[in-house]
Amino acid sequence: MIVPNEIADRILAECLNRPQAYRELQWLCDNVGGRTSGAESGNRAEEWGHRFFTKWGLENVRYEELPVTIWKRGSVEVVVTEPASWSLTAMAHGNAPSEADLTAEVLDAGHAERCDFERLGDVVQGKLVLCDEGVAEGHRALHRTEKLKFAIESGAAGLMIFSSASGGLPRTGVCYYGEAPIVSMGISQEDGERLKRLIAGGSKPRVRISMRNSNASGVARNVLADITGSEKPDEVVLAGGHLDSWDVSQGATDNGLGSAIVMEMAHALAAAGRRPKRTLRFALWAAEEIGLCGSHAYVKDHANELDRMCGVLNFDMTGDPYGYWVPGRREKHPMIASLADQLSGIGMTQEYGHKAGLHSDHQPFMLAGVPVVALMAKLEGEGGHYYHSVGDTFEKVSQPALGRAAAVGAHTMWAIADAPERPFARLTLDEIEKMVDEDDLREALEAEK
Numbered sequence: 001m002i003v004p005n006e007i008a009d010r011i012l013a014e015c016l017n018r019p020q021a022y023r024e025l026q027w028l029c030d031n032v033g034g035r036t037s038g039a040e041s042g043n044r045a046e047e048w049g050h051r052f053f054t055k056w057g058l059e060n061v062r063y064e065e066l067p068v069t070i071w072k073r074g075s076v077e078v079v080v081t082e083p084a085s086w087s088l089t090a091m092a093h094g095n096a097p098s099e100a101d102l103t104a105e106v107l108d109a110g111h112a113e114r115c116d117f118e119r120l121g122d123v124v125q126g127k128l129v130l131c132d133e134g135v136a137e138g139h140r141a142l143h144r145t146e147k148l149k150f151a152i153e154s155g156a157a158g159l160m161i162f163s164s165a166s167g168g169l170p171r172t173g174v175c176y177y178g179e180a181p182i183v184s185m186g187i188s189q190e191d192g193e194r195l196k197r198l199i200a201g202g203s204k205p206r207v208r209i210s211m212r213n214s215n216a217s218g219v220a221r222n223v224l225a226d227i228t229g230s231e232k233p234d235e236v237v238l239a240g241g242h243l244d245s246w247d248v249s250q251g252a253t254d255n256g257l258g259s260a261i262v263m264e265m266a267h268a269l270a271a272a273g274r275r276p277k278r279t280l281r282f283a284l285w286a287a288e289e290i291g292l293c294g295s296h297a298y299v300k301d302h303a304n305e306l307d308r309m310c311g312v313l314n315f316d317m318t319g320d321p322y323g324y325w326v327p328g329r330r331e332k333h334p335m336i337a338s339l340a341d342q343l344s345g346i347g348m349t350q351e352y353g354h355k356a357g358l359h360s361d362h363q364p365f366m367l368a369g370v371p372v373v374a375l376m377a378k379l380e381g382e383g384g385h386y387y388h389s390v391g392d393t394f395e396k397v398s399q400p401a402l403g404r405a406a407a408v409g410a411h412t413m414w415a416i417a418d419a420p421e422r423p424f425a426r427l428t429l430d431e432i433e434k435m436v437d438e439d440d441l442r443e444a445l446e447a448e449k
């Protein structure tokens, strides 16, 4: 057994039979709800994390501050004026302009990929671009920031992305790093489909938009806690998840769930009563939703410690785990195979992924070459449907899946932290460049600049 029975038994008992974090997540969802880093709600959430790390016996429980811009949603009114009159169910994207008043014609831009804008050419100028959330088959998935960037470059007056989820559920999410120069919003699937039908039938729908938002400067905090290693305390295995969420919901699946998994792992490993050789560190990241600010700040502030980071686990909307994802590491390490074998009774298989991806808090670590060891997991139920919409509430969180993810995560941390030799080396700059090219990340990374 890669994780000894005395430790494994305790982890399983704590995560599955005596879980703590699910109940505390309920408190967070109901009593704090949406959590904006730097705002009062964000502060209260950070204190929640600090309180339970302390209560459960973690060491060096601390805050690390970072400056953030606090984007605050104001009002948005979106009314179709021709050929029929109705109000769209719309939600501004994060970092949308603080003030915008305009009327413009709507243009169907398909998926709003680069090729869509090339096909449409000059007609995009001054129009409101309508698109869905997807891309054409075989194309690289696009983040909404990339779609907005193409729209800006094409001279569009604004961007409307309609939801892939039915039920009058527009989605929010960051659209630009800094205040966006043109309006950007999510609208409901039903409104998007109606506009598309009208355009296909030859109509030229016009939409009147009035939008108000505000920006302020603030300070957010990453919350950190340790179990100090017994032999190599300077070498660290870290598990983190972002604590902030969008304002419109309770942020239950995104990412109260991941935060609770990290908390449960911390609770179980503290209860295990024995220290592994290396230090275990737990992190609740701030301001992920507006650009991975908390994890970026950590990587920057601790640059001289990255050589001694032996593994980083990230939990973001993590469902029921079934495999390992170790980006940039083509060969499955024998430790990973042994862990999956030991954990087969709670759903782990030998499935293995290594294709690197972006847009969560593993990213700054991965691009610094720090080994990222994450879980492939299936988000069951409705969590995905309500992503970034008003429906992301506590009832969607599966307690059994949360417990299993925490148990697998805790075993994984222990195995890396107690191994005689570090299982994963830090990638060299050349190896990082190779990963970026092979896994087709270059263009998406350019869009972040």
Ligand SMILES: [Zn+2]
Pocket (backbone or CB within 6 Å): 242, 254, 255, 288, 316, 317
């Ligand atoms: Zn998230």
